[in-house]
Amino acid sequence: xxxxxxxxxxxxxxxxxxxxxxxxxxxxxxxxxxxxxxxxxxxxxxxxxxxxxxxxxxxxxxxxxxxxxxxxxxxxxxxxxxxxxxxxxxxxxxxxxxxxxxxxxxxxxxxxxxxxxxxxxxxxxxxxxxxxxxxxxxxxxxxxxxxxxxxxxxxxxxxxxxxxxxxxxxx
Amino acid sequence: xxxxxxxxxxxxxxxxxxxxxxxxxxxxxxxxxxxxxxxxxxxxxxxxxxxxxxxxxxxxxxxxxxxxxxxxxxxxxxxxxxxxxxxxxxxxxxxxxxxxxxxxxxxxxxxxxxxxxxxxxxxxxxxxxxxxxxxxxxxxxxxxxxxxxxxxxxxxxxxxxxxxxxxxxxxxxxxxxxxxxxxxxxxxxxxxxxxxxxxxxxxxxxxxxxxxxxxxxxxxxxxxxxxxxxxxxxxxxxxxxxxxxxxxxxxxxxxxxxxxxxxxxxxxxxxxxxxxxxxxxxxxxxxxxxxxxxxxxxxxxxxxxxxxxxx
Numbered sequence: 001x002x003x004x005x006x007x008x009x010x011x012x013x014x015x016x017x018x019x020x021x022x023x024x025x026x027x028x029x030x031x032x033x034x035x036x037x038x039x040x041x042x043x044x045x046x047x048x049x050x051x052x053x054x055x056x057x058x059x060x061x062x063x064x065x066x067x068x069x070x071x072x073x074x075x076x077x078x079x080x081x082x083x084x085x086x087x088x089x090x091x092x093x094x095x096x097x098x099x100x101x102x103x104x105x106x107x108x109x110x111x112x113x114x115x116x117x118x119x120x121x122x123x124x125x126x127x128x129x130x131x132x133x134x135x136x137x138x139x140x141x142x143x144x145x146x147x148x149x150x151x152x153x154x155x156x157x158x159x160x161x162x163x164x165x166x167x168x169x170x171x
Numbered sequence: 172x173x174x175x176x177x178x179x180x181x182x183x184x185x186x187x188x189x190x191x192x193x194x195x196x197x198x199x200x201x202x203x204x205x206x207x208x209x210x211x212x213x214x215x216x217x218x219x220x221x222x223x224x225x226x227x228x229x230x231x232x233x234x235x236x237x238x239x240x241x242x243x244x245x246x247x248x249x250x251x252x253x254x255x256x257x258x259x260x261x262x263x264x265x266x267x268x269x270x271x272x273x274x275x276x277x278x279x280x281x282x283x284x285x286x287x288x289x290x291x292x293x294x295x296x297x298x299x300x301x302x303x304x305x306x307x308x309x310x311x312x313x314x315x316x317x318x319x320x321x322x323x324x325x326x327x328x329x330x331x332x333x334x335x336x337x338x339x340x341x342x343x344x345x346x347x348x349x350x351x352x353x354x355x356x357x358x359x360x361x362x363x364x365x366x367x368x369x370x371x372x373x374x375x376x377x378x379x380x381x382x383x384x385x386x387x388x389x390x391x392x393x394x395x396x397x398x399x400x401x402x403x404x405x406x407x408x409x410x411x412x413x414x415x416x417x418x419x420x421x422x423x424x425x426x427x428x429x430x431x432x433x434x435x436x437x438x439x440x441x442x443x444x445x446x447x448x449x450x451x452x453x454x455x456x457x458x459x460x461x462x463x464x465x466x467x468x469x470x471x472x473x474x475x476x477x478x479x480x481x482x
Contacts (some may be wrong), residue, residue: 026310086296090301093341103413155395157304157311166356
């Protein structure tokens with residue numbers, strides 16, 4: 001019980017002051033870019049089998065990661081949108097209570113209210129305008145480190161393959 | 172762009188610069204269409220378009236699409252509502268094709284209340300796609316004639332006039348206009364808002380929306396909800412997710428007799444309707460009278476919005 005409480009406290013502390021998580025993300029991303037070739041050689045499935053034993057426990061501890069395999073954490077304030085009961089990837093729904101709690105549980109903070117607060121504390125503030133694509137469920141339980149390196153995390157919807165931003169309609 | 176956007180009466184009314192009016196109706200809880208037909212007879216002619224909810228409040232009802240067909244057969248123009256709660260992308264697209272085949276062009280995309288709020292709390296929230304991506308998917312089906320998987324739609328593209336919803340009241344307030352911008356970028360041509368009881372907050376929101384120029388790229392219909400009684404207003408505040416009902420409003424109805432509460436409820440809706448009509452960027456009203464459909468004709472007449480324009 002006390003281990004669980006201290007895990008939650010650590011997670012919350014790291015997420016509320018996301019500087020370290022941002023640094024960790026940047027190092028991970030640079031490292032993965034260097035590993036593109038060997039990872040491509042191994043292929044998504046095999047590379048995931050090797051990396052999952054590392055990625056899964058770390059991200060579970062830090063973010064309560066749900067292993068969707070297409071990580072958007074740095075767009076969402078280092079707060080996993082898959083922990084939202086509706087798994088929304090484009091911002092909070094209209095059911096957020098006036099006190100910022102989730103419509104499904106009056107004790108639970110809205111994942112997106114927290115995520116957007118934290119996003120402001122990272123260098124990725126303008127990413128709140130990103131239209132995140134829907135989840136590709138084929139990637140679930142694959143390593144998002146591998147899907148990132150292979151570019152498989154850029155999920156298409158219909159004819160739209162590139163990320164779009166709401167700034168295109170704003171004055 | 173949409174080859175023929177004006178097949179929708181709502182689109183025509185908005186294009187003509189008229190102040191638009193939508194009324195929400197609720198499909199029956201059961202297979203008997205009579206309850207629905209009785210309901211629409213009360214409001215026939217009072218709106219440009221009739222929204223038909225999709226298992227509202229996550230409570231079981233007849234489906235929105237079949238109920239839309241009943242309404243259309245009765246001579247009224249429906250808006251079919253699609254939530255992301257009950258169907259995945261396959262299910263949503265096949266129903267969208269069906270809607271277009273039946274000549275139902277007005278579609279409203281929304282996330283949907285979570286099942287834990289409703290009468291089937293044990294079921295799964297599907298959430299295969301979110302409301303913003305649902306809007307995107309519908310726009311691409313129409314404009315690019317492709318399915319969500321990128322494959323072409325054979326022969327003809329479906330026709331849609333695409334709507335989405337907005338809740339200006341739920342936190343975080345600074346993000347709400349930006350979330351609207353995301354929906355507009357996704358392809359939302361009209362927006363129906365959560366019920367407005369906190370007019371000051373709504374005014375602030377609309378100011379931000381106007382500053383971003385979004386009111387010119389989408390038509391915003393503000394939600395108005397007449398209530399019959401203090402209990403009705405308390406229900407809105409306590410039972411409906413994301414509703415902002417200020418204490419002063421409850422105070423206005425407190426201590427009144429049942430009859431006076433009914434009168435005060437109507438006065439209140441008129442006052443709010445009148446105030447939000449004056450706010451820059453509001454292009455119409457969306458009347459959602461939960462359990463109070465009998466009040467709709469009086470409300471619309473008192474607002475001077477009856478009869479509806481023929482365009």
